[in-house]
Amino acid sequence: MPRVAITGIGIVSPFGRGKRAAVDALRAGRSGVRLIESIDTAALNCRIGGEVPREAHEGLVKGHDRFTRFALIAAEEAVEEARFAAGNFDAERVGSIVGTGMGGCEMLDAGYKRIYGDNAPRVPPTTIAWSMYNAAASAVATRFGAKGLAYAVVSACASSAHAIGQAFRAIRSGEMDAVLAGGSDAPLTFGSIRSWESMRVMAIDNEHPEAACRPFSADRKGFVLAEGAAVFVLESFESAERRNQPIVGEVVGFGMTSDAGHITDPSADGAARAIALALRDGALTAADVGYINAHGTATRANDATETKAMKAALGERAYAIPISSTKSMHGHAMGASGAIEIACSLAALNDGVIPPTINLDVPDPECDLDYVPNAARQARVPLFLSSSFGFGGMNGVVAVRTVHGL
């Protein structure tokens, strides 16, 4: 079976534009969560978020919904690193799979405000085409000339983990030579934040935004909504070698499961099975795992359940693996989170840095693993797992080899 190389990483996140900005923040344990500036939050209870800074995206892409603009900015970086040009490939064997949890929130929110708030007689004619969930996958395919398989994956917070997993399978099966794969979400709109407020699962600390998200800490209060995108160039080893293109990582395994349980309460069983499947898929054992980027939302329910799941899937070895939730710094970018976390993990680990879990101040007896509290570590990690567990009980775990494991 073809091995699947990562040859390009692109990310736009609350840390700014590009992997350099992300790695700098992760190394320093610096939060990207701040007071939201892109919308008027005066009437909201929650006025903080992992917002992509204005200078990281404004003016770079014309038109589209915000989530598609993010996807295009991230894809541009990945394509540049991978020296990807459709002309170097059989375009019909290049795909585009971009996951999103919430799609075109900017267009929908603005459209509904006009219709119901302003009683306006019409909305922009781009409302449908720009808000649809596959708009980002389409824009990436169009921009870079990918004429093979193309679709969006929509599975809440597991969307982009699933997207990368599907891209991995499409290349491994020989169906595609390369896939631009990742995820994007831009849910920091008035309507979306208000809807999340109703669920009472957000950490609302408008006075100390950077301290709001506290994964695995006993005093955690919930997650912080965020936005951003990450896109990878995945291609077969054969393709990368033919182009003499440096390989910066390798997707080696993928597992996905359904809890078939509760729509919002996570299950340890579903998460544990996804971890075990990812290992089995990559012919790996727990001993191969050098780091885990946890889902780590900082909700009461997730962190304890996820800890149980890691113990169930990895046994005693779970206690020896450095685990962190980078959501403590970039927040929870919904369907983009899996891709953002793989990008953060791979870029940081390739640089010899294990990202920390910040704001982990109060130990929780139910969360008793090594979460790399508050300070990054230097290490050469050959392989990591990235876990994403979405509402609806949809789980995805991706196993990735770093440059140290190739």
Next chain:
Amino acid sequence: MTRDEIERKLIDIVRHEKSDIPDEKLTAATPLAEAGIDSLDALTILFAIEEEFHVSIPDDQARSMKTFGDMIDIVEALVE
């Protein structure tokens, strides 16, 4: 509103939506497609016209609009 005023406003709208159209393509007789205006661009321009002139352009008129001159005619008839 005179026809000249309508035309000037329409040029502003088209320029705002599609800044890359060369001047020589912005004539009454140029087919929209030839000016590089695709179907979604045309809809966006119609939307902007409706907002600017506070008119509502019926679907059949919108579909029959082939040139920049057609746009001027339609708006002129609606704002009278």
